[in-house]
Amino acid sequence: MTMMDTAWIDIGELDDIPREGARIVRTAAGCLAVFRTADDAIFAIDDKCPHKGGPLSEGIVHGHSVTCPLHNWVISLDTGKAQGADVGATRSHRIKVEAGRILLDAEALLPADDA
DSSP, rough: GGGOOOOOEEEEGGGGGGGGEEEEETTTTTTEEEEEEEEOEEEEEESOOOTOOOGGGGGGEEEEEEEOOOOOOEEEEOOOOOOOOOOOOEEOOOOEEEEEEEEEEEEGSSHHHTT
């Protein structure tokens, strides 16, 4: 699917997610964590820390990163990659806001290639 024919799924209003908060979107491919930062940026990554699978949606959002609640790994919301000395990544997904509505790329509903 190219950028031109991307299918977008409406998953709710931006105001449904508090600043520096997250919500879970449950899909057949697994749970996604949708984050809203203090500057109203929106991100979607798999709700699974690359370290031990901790629930990133329950982590602390700071800047454009989230700290896993289990072992304090810091994950980039832009890329899903662990930061600092930690190595690993979780899948990130394309997401956007239009007219106050959060739209998720339908490809996020597909299972990971390595699943």
